[in-house]
Amino acid sequence: MAPSVQTINSIRSIPFLALACLNAAAPLTPSSMQWVNCSSIDPEMPPALECGQVQVPLDWNNVKSEHIAIGLVRIPSSNREKLGSLIYNPGGPGGAASDVVIAQASGVQAFSEDLVSNFDIVGMDPRGVGLSPRIKCDPDLYNKRNAWFPKDETEYDAMVQANKDLWESCERLTGPLLYHADTIAVAKDLEAVRKALGDEKLNFMGASYGSQIGQTYAQLFPKNYRALALDGITDHAQSATDTFVTEVSTYERSFERFAEWCDENEDCALHGEDVQEILVRLVDEANDNPIPAPGCDDKVCRSNMNGYEILQVTQNGLHFVPVIEPLSAGWVGLAGALAQASQGNATLLSSTSLLAQSEDDPAFAGPAISCLDWISEGNSFWDLKWKMELGRTVAPVTRGVSQSYQIQAQCLGFPKKPTNPQQDMTVKNEGQPPIFLAQSKYDPSTSYVWAENVRKSIESVAFALRDGDGHTSYFLFGELSKMMDEYLIKGTLPSNHTVVKT
Incomplete structure (x- = not known):
């Protein structure tokens, strides 16, 4: 769901067209790849940063279909005894991992020294995002203010028509990629990248929506990972209504705690x-x-x-x-x-909610991926009306406003049905290394309820809870972050019922 790292606007991304020259110089296959120093493509890039691409099928159901290039950046470890690659995803959907890795290479700490020493830190941008081929749409249509909470059928019809206009522009500008960017495709891309990197097993850290990528990968390839550390857990098995109620409840409780914090802090x-x-x-x-x-x-x-x-x-x-x-x-x-x-x-x-600036703006990927991954369970004004009333009942202060609601409203009028709708997310990984789930107790976006549901759906799992506020935990570099490091590096697991404060 909500991203744990939005695009870091102070860090420039490498232009996709410039990165694409790697293909012309050295064709890449899923079984091998080459890295180049990013500064040879863009002189403003940090000198420690390397860039690469992996070719994957546009349509994984037809591997002979045209291929697209998944964009990667990495900070190579100088440790001769390193453990391989650690692939990172920051969430979203639509978050660019390259932004976070570029930030780390530029001096902004995103990963601990222990992780940087023991792994090549790899940012893989999912299809549709960042350095990979992007979802493209008309920015003027995207920026047009829409009545997401329509008062009557006239406003509802206008909202749906505005959605249709936007999605038609995305289809025209993006082409078939628009309908081949769901999380299953991303998980299969992740497996192709693992193979291209030459890693025997996958090491992966996923935050927020990135946890759904990790869960999906484990479903598809339960024997191919060494360590999956998931931070701020999403639950893709809940119905749209249950997802909505769970998220608005956790947002409402989080704002209550913010109000309590204000009462206690003169800052x-x-x-x-x-x-x-x-x-x-x-x-x-x-x-x-x-x-x-x-x-x-x-x-x-x-x-x-x-x-x-x-x-x-x-x-x-x-x-x-x-x-x-x-x-x-x-x-x-x-x-x-x-x-x-x-x-x-x-x-x-x-100023914290920026408008789209161009046809390939990062803002477009999240809504498109969401429409492929979630069924809205409604197709009329009255369906949405009752959803709005439910939100106000559950959350009278924050009124049901949430990413879950936004997805359900914005996907009305999407040209095709979801290709990866909510479903049973059981992970049958008995006998494999446990998957580490990290969760904050009062997360405003990804609820503790979701984490508990996911914990029960994974056969081999370890769970740790941070008794605190905020969305995800790793960037706090507290006790839970250190536990994630220990798991990724040494395979050390928390004891049952582990609760930490930081």
């Missing part, structure tokens, strides 16, 4: 105030009259924000309690942004 710009009441009033006012964001100009970010947009960015703002540069301004930053908006200026909130 909170809303300290001493009724934070939940402020959000309710702010959303009501913004839905009546969008709040100006004078620091935005409708080119990079919206020049005003309505209430539902405020609730969307607030959920993302809860992802990290501490400030983690350049990833998150933390809860202090969220409090400041809400305080500013309550005074009539939504610039700080709007």
Whole structure:
């Protein structure tokens, strides 16, 4: 679901067309590949970074179909006794692993020194994303404000038509890749990359939606991994309604804890105030009259924000309690942004939700992948109306706004049925190394409930819980991060019922 690492805007991605020259120079096959120094392609890239590609079928059901090039970056380990490659995915869907690895190579810590020493750190961008061939759409249609919470059938029909217009542009600009980017295809690409890297077994770390990639890989190739560390767990077996209720519940509880934190911390710009009441009033006012964001100009970010947009960015703002540069301004930053908006200026909130800038903007991949992976369970205004009412009942402050709801609304009008809908996600890996699940107790996006469901669906599994807030845990570099490192490097497992504070 919600990504644990959004595109790091301060780090430039290598242009795909420039990376594509690797094919002309040295054709790659799933059984072998070559690396080049990324700075030879783009002089601004960190000198320690290497770039490569692996050719895979566009359609894994027809391996003789045209091939596409999966883009990779890596930081090679200088340790002669290294354990091979560690492939990383940051979530999303639509998050580019290359952004995170480039950030690490540029001096922003994303991985511990122990991991960097023991593994080649590899960022594999899933098909449709980053350095791989991208999902392309019309940015003007994507940026057009849509009534995701329609008041009547007229607004609903307009929303669905706007969706259809967008998806038709994506089909025209992207071609058949638009319908071959589900998580099953990504997991098969991951296996092809493992083989091309020459690793006997897969080492993988997946955050948020990346945990679904890991689960799917383990279903398909249960004997081909050495270590799968999954952080912030998604559950692809729940129905659309159950997924929605679970996510909005965890968002609501997370915001309650944010309000409690504000009561206890003078660093909170809303300290001493009724934070939940402020959000309710702010959303009501913004839905009546969008709040100006004078620091935005409708080119990079919206020049005003309505209430539902405020609730969307607030959920993302809860992802990290501490400030983690350049990833998150933390809860202090969220409090400041809400305080500013309550005074009539939504610039700080709007600037965290950027508009699409081009036909290959990173924003398009997530919705497209989601429409291939999730059945919405509704195709009428009244279906959506009752879903909205359910959200308000379960979460009266945050009102059902969530990534789950956004997927269900935005995929109405998608041209084809999901190719990888919700399904039994049992992993039959008895006798294989346990898969490590790491989960925070009060995650605003990926619920502890999902993690428990997934834990019970995997035959060989280890589980550890962080008794704390925020989405995913590895970037906090606390106790749970160290446990993940120990698992990935040594195979060390937590004891049953392990609960840590950091």
